[in-house]
Amino acid sequence: MSKPTMNWAAIDADPRFQALHRKKTTFLWGLMILSTVYYFLLPIGAAYYQDLFKIKVWGVVNIGILFALSEFVVAWTIAYVYSKKANAEFDAMAQEIINDAHKMGA
């Protein structure tokens, strides 16, 4: 059960870890801000832009309904984009650091 001690400061200072940190931070914050802004557009639109939401575009289906449905699509897309990026890029970068972690700072 005992785990080998690591030199955490050295791993943190490693350029590969710093690169992972930078990439992840920008990417995650970008997606987070995008999803929050898009979500709050719905109650704001429903309250202040009712005339826009009422416009019928597809039979009786109006912009409001399409916008509410698009919230689902956007949420799913963000989740998909993140997992694609994490699976393809972040995991590989992390794995490289894990492989060399015990040697860092030694």
Add this chain to the structure above:
Amino acid sequence: MTKTLNKFALSAAALLASGSALAATGAVADEFKWMTFAVFGVIIAITMGITYWAAKHTHTTSEFYAAGRSVSGVQNGWAIAGDYLSAASFLGIAGLISLYGYDGFMYSVGWLVAYITVLLVIAEPCRNIGKFTMGDILAFRNEPKKVKTVAALSTITVSTFYLTAQMVGGGVLIKTLIGIDYEISVIGVGILMLAYVVFGGMKATTWVQIIKASLLVTASILLVMFVWMPYGFSLPDYLSAVVGDSKVQAQVAKLLGDKATTMTAAELGQRFLEPGLFLKSPIDQISLGMALVLGTAGMPHILMRFFTVPTAQAARLSVIWAMAIIGGFYVLTLFLGTGAAMLVGPAKIASIDPGGNMAGPLLAQYLGGGADSMLGNFFLAFVAAVAFATIVAVVAGLVLAAASAMAHDIYVGVIRGDHATPQEQVVAARVASVIVGIMAITVGIMAKGQNVAHLVALAFAVAASSNLPAVFLTLYWKKCNTGGIIAGMLVGAITAIALVMVSPNMTYPQAVIKAAKKVIEGEPASEAKPAVEAKPGEGFACELFAVCKKAEPAKHAELAKPAKPGTREKLVTLQAKLDAATDEAEKKTIQGDLEKVKKAHDKAEGDLKKFEGQTTSMVGLEKPFFLLKNPGLISIPLGFLAVIIGSLLYRDQRAEDMWDELYVRQNTGIHAEAASAH
């Protein structure tokens, strides 16, 4: 058992006598109740079998709290959906859509978007850093005893609010569906849930949640197929049938009141698909949205699910699956809700449950062939059983979260200073589960008849204002420390609770008495009123607190209105009509109307009696001081602020020194708790 059977026989007789005993004895007619119980029985038998199997594999703390970290990502995704889709969202949102159209659907969006936060900032770090509880994450680089105590307090608070809402909601629901007494329902749900948790731990709870989620999804897909198929799965064709329905148009006319007089039937129907029939305050909407988006990620029973998977990658996959299932389900509720509105009718749905909770079950009954058909009642029985499984699964997850805080954080972590033997820890976990379970049953019975709807929103608000700022800043801010965690969690939780105590959610006797008097005595005639222009408020703070003038929207001109009779007068006129009526069919309709009016009258009388002489709410207010129903807008920023200020004032070198380790580990998963080998 014989007593209950006797009761069924009695109510069956009552049913034959009155012919309209639907609301009184439950939505499932007595002659078909055996079907509901058969489906209940099958579900209970299967879950008990699973519990028996799980109990044989549950010996260590890791197995009890985290199912040995051997749950796969896909399984965990289904379990999260099962944990999250409570009866409130399963029946409640379909109900809101059936009564208010667009606004009900808009309300459902936030519950899915919330998972973006879970996916991007919480799931993977928690899996990499955590062990069994939120307290473990917070204790990583802070003083364990102090932060575990506040974390456990907050976990137990949030879980208790949510649990109370679930127990009361569940009791009422089972009573409305099949007419079992409220107390018996609560005790039944409690005992069943305790059996899963105490014997089978997280493993049994996980599988109960997976089964429940699959039943829910299957039932919803089938119902939507039936509703949508006649329209060739075309969205515009289907929705134009909905807006063309006279029952839907009548509902919109009722909701709009005077404004509806100048609208055509087509306009009324179309209005059902436009916003503004239910949600009136955008600021309140945004406040609720904040609580959902940040609160879900701070819900202890959701956090706990991420400790059950073997790796961070599996945690990621589980959120993706959960989002697909939860989102897909909410899209289906659009069809369930509008379908119930079109086929069953909002008036009938609201007559059985004013909140609309019976929309889904009644739709199922209609699609199967109606109240008198075998298939219709089988459908209803199936949906009722799914609702039952839903309550049990959600309650089990909550009890496990609260029990883990009590046993793992408080008993093992604080009282025993982490020196308990593995056997002692498992015993403590089981004992804590029994304590929380009994507490849930007791609170559920004590809260009978109380207004608990705001407790769900409150649970999310506390989680968002107390748990999330603490977890988020400890994971992502180097200077965060014990002082900040304690300050933030206390300030966040106390502000959220205090604001709700003075909000419109509480019962204000004067308003209740006024409304009841209006029901009984009716309204006097009013003269025509000219249009009123919008009045600007005295600033943003006035929209939140009752200290200054709020902005008022413009009002349309009103025509003169004749006096509206109250129930007292209506009872007399209806009785006279009944006596004069000769035709049997006519007599029956009048009888039905009479019963409805009598019910409203009795309720108003009851309210008058209940609040007689009272002028102030529980905390001594005549009117709400805080004007929003959801406190998140204020309490969430305050929670974050308190963590920051507390951390800066407290200063803890150790917490800063540990930052490198925490940050590396949460991003790489080095030294993460491993899955137990089987």
